[in-house]
Every structure is written in C-alpha cells, then in structure tokens.
Amino acid sequence: MGKINGCLKCLFIFFNVLFAIAGCLLIFGAVKSTAYSHQLSAVGTPSLGWGWVFAIGVLGISCLGIYAGCSEKELALKIFAGFMGVGMVIMLIFGIIMAVTRNKIKHSFDSASSEISKPFMEEEGLRALLEELQKSVQCCGVVGASDWGDQIPQSCECRSGYRGPFGMSECKSKPQGSSGPDQIYKQTCSGFIFAWFDLIFQIAMGFFFAFAVTAFMGLLVSLLMIHQVRRHDMSGGASIAMKGY
Incomplete structure (x- = not known):
C-alpha cells in the first residue's frame, strides 16, 4: 500500500503531466516568437527572455512534481511545495507587470506620442x-x-x-x-493597434493569474501529500517498535 491516497496521487501526477505538456508548447511558442522579439520589444513589451525562463520553469517543475508523486519521497514533495510557493508569488508579480505595461502602452497611444510610431517606421516588417x-x-x-x-x-x-x-x-x-x-x-491606426496589444495583455494577465491560483492549489495538495507521507512513516515506525518489543 502506498504512503499517499491513490486518487490524490493519480490526480497530482495527471495535472503535472498536463503542465509538462504545456511547458513543451510554451517552449515551442518561444522558439517561433524569437523572430519577432526585436519588433515586440521596440514598442515596449517585455523581453522574450522572460518567456523562455517561464516556459523552462513550467516544464522543469512539472517534471519534479511527476517524480515527487511517483516516488512519494518527502524531500521531493517539500522541494516541489517550495517551488509552488515561489511560483505563486512570481506569477502574481508577472501578472502585475503585465497590467502596468499595458497601462503604460495605453498611455503612449492615448497621448498620441510620436515615440510610439518610431518602431513601426524604422522596421521594414512593421511598416x-x-x-x-x-x-x-x-x-x-x-x-x-x-x-x-x-x-x-x-x-x-x-x-x-x-x-x-x-x-x-x-x-x-x-x-x-x-x-x-x-x-x-x-x-489613425493607433486605436486598432492598441486593441491588438490590449487583447494580448489581457490574455497574458489571465494566464499568469490563473497560474498563480494553480500554484496555490498545487502548494495545498503537496502539503497534504507531505502530511500523509509523514503519518505513514510515523505509524510504520511505531508498528516496528512494538513488534521488536
């Protein structure tokens, strides 16, 4: 019999497999977006390097979660829980950064600043x-x-x-x-262009805040699994001591 409830363990591993697949898709998207990273950064969007960090982080932590769930080792679960706590904070920070960046770009478009048009005029592809x-x-x-x-x-x-x-x-x-x-x-085209950026930022904000909630749920589940492992180990140790006596 395992240390962790079977249904909880299967559910935990299943969701980590899904997030591992999502991490692979994010890496694929980052590779495809590399060609447009210079144009996007020119109009004030965050660097694509953060996208790489996020994609690799999702894949790596998901793989750690799969290992922790399969092995039922307390140390691996503690490390995973730590990553979930840190990840939740980071996702909240990224979501806030997206909101601030969106407002900054909106202000640039609303003020009809000539600075916002320079990237479009200087880049042949954007022209x-x-x-x-x-x-x-x-x-x-x-x-x-x-x-x-x-x-x-x-x-x-x-x-x-x-x-x-x-x-x-x-x-x-x-x-x-x-x-x-x-x-x-x-x-002018500023309203239509900002509508595109606004849609992208809204999707990004929803994405990051959803990941923050998911990380919080992952933290709670991993803490519950750690509790079950500890209880199993303590009850097992007591049983051995009584038999020896």
Missing part, C-alpha cells in the same frame, strides 16, 4: 504590417499621416463615399508639401 492594416481598416499612420513624412503611401488613399467593412470612411486632404494621394483617411 508592411501597418500598410496592410491601413488598407483593411481605413486608417492612416499610427498617430497621424505625418508618421510617413513627406511620402504618404497609397494605402492611405480615401475615396469619398466609400463604405468599408468598418463603416463610412472619413476623408481629409493630405498634409501640405507631401506626396501621395490627395485624400487620405482621417482616422
């Missing part, structure tokens, strides 16, 4: 994405048509009376001294 966005949502520039300098692209062209997928497009004349279409979209 291409911005042009595609301008065509699809009928907007021009991140904070204004002036982001393009004196050469406004054709993707900013606005045709009077044209009704796109987001409603009737409002047009205005191009800035004086600039080349390009005579009529351009009045609306």
